[in-house]
Amino acid sequence: MSWRDFWNSEHAIYVSPRHKLLHYRQIATDLIRHIPSPEAVVLDHGCGEALAADRVAAACARLYLCEAAPSVREKLRATFGAIPAITVVSPEEVEALDDGALDLVVANSLIQYLGREELAQLLLLWRRKLKPGGHLVIADVIPPDVSALTDATQLLSFAWRGGFLIAALGGLVRTAFSDYRKLRAEYGLSTYSAAAIVTLIREGGFDEIERQPNFGHNPHRMTFRARNPG
Structure with a gap:
């Protein structure tokens, strides 16, 4: 099983429906802060189920949701197919977009599942697709010194605030025996x-690279914003 296979399968990375809902609500809030105008064209690359994508789409003119897992793309189309401003695409379809078509590219919680060369190629792709002066935001970057224990502690803190602490405790136990844990042990996270x-x-x-507050609930991970100089 690869990481793509994992995300394409049924998994329990979210400990409860409430956890998933609150997670995607927070990601949408964080993403919207970076949208430059209501006329912007935005790509959310590696969007996952993006349960609050309707909120993001309401803040821009066009939202492309890119997801590698076919089963997730099917869910996205079933959920958001009636919203004209949202287009669900595969990574291959991102390559087919017109160069200079995008104002903002966001990659949240994506690059830890990619090798360095894969990321280097994506950076070149994103720059081509961005307009001169457009921005790239890479979020949830994991520093080498952040452990799984820190991640678990931050999840429990989020769960306490969000009212799903019991589910989070049970979810951490399940994760210890899950395919996610096995894949993390075999392939690691970048x-x-x-x-x-x-x-x-x-x-x-890219230039004008700046550290930003991280997306989501874990402040020990990092977010960076950069500009395409054209």
Whole structure:
């Protein structure tokens, strides 16, 4: 099983429906802060189920939801197919978009599942698809010194605030015996220091790279915003 296979399968990465709902609500709120105008064209690359994508679409002119897992794309089309501003695409369809078509590209909780070369190629792709002066936001970057224990502690804190603490405790136990844990042990997750990810983004042709508050509930992970100089 690969990471793509995992996300294409039934999994229990979210400990309860409430956890999933609150997670995607928070991601939508964080993403909307980066939309430059109501006329913007936005790509959410690696969007997952994006349960609050309707809120994001209401803040821009066009929202592309890119997801590699076919089963997730089917769910997205079933949920948001009636919203004209939302288009669900595969990674291959992102490559077919017109160059310079996008004002904002967001990749949240994506790059930990990619190798360094895969990310380097995506950075070149994103730069081509962005307008001159458009922005890239890479969120939820995992530093090398953030452990699974820190992630678990942050989840429990989020669960306490969100009212699903019991479900979170049970979910952590299930995760210990899940395919996610096995894949994480076999393939690992890609981690980057702040200096390393900034260097990689700069090598992709971006400038004005700035650290931003992280998306989601875990402040120990990192978010960076960068500009396509054109």
